[in-house]
Amino acid sequence: MANAHKKSNWLRKIKINEVWCTEENEIQESVAKAFQSLLSKPSDWHLSLAGLDFDRLGNEDAAKLEVAFSEEEVFLALCEQNGDKVPRLDEFTIAFWQFNKDFVKEECIGFFQRIP
Structure with missing residues (x-):
């Protein structure tokens, strides 16, 4: 079944960083490099919980957890x-x-x- 879908599940060309890639191995390498670049860059965005108010358990309820x-x-x-x-x-x-x-x-x- 995988072979039957292989014919329809491929890219003829793709544009990465303003460059068109048309060969199969070129597409594979370019896509892999693009994702590697995206995932290896340190992000400026960081999760922050500052300003969020969370309910807290009282001492009695917290003790019941033990x-x-x-x-x-x-x-x-x-x-x-x-x-x-x-x-x-x-x-x-x-x-x-x-x-x-x-x-x-x-x-x-x-x-x-x-x-x-």
């Missing part, structure tokens, strides 16, 4: 997931975990307890 997940939170999050998803390629679907939550409870809780 508390371990409760068993109820883990299983509520598990039950809210779409059943056809798979956490990892070598794992069961979420539906399996939802259906067997009593059987796999300790493994789920253990996973969240290992998170630093």
Whole structure:
């Protein structure tokens, strides 16, 4: 399929820095050099967050971020997931975990307890 599209996916000519390029290898080299030049130049523009106002967590809410997940939170999050998803390629679907939550409870809780 790639060969079928190759005939229609090419440039006959391109103008780079006021110079027309018409040969295939010349086009490839010119485009590569143009992008390399664009991406290697240091920019004068820098992201600035000055003047932006962000909401901040209070001490009590910030401290809650350090508390371990409760068993109820883990299983509520598990039950809210779409059943056809798979956490990892070598794992069961979420539906399996939802259906067997009593059987796999300790493994789920253990996973969240290992998170630093």
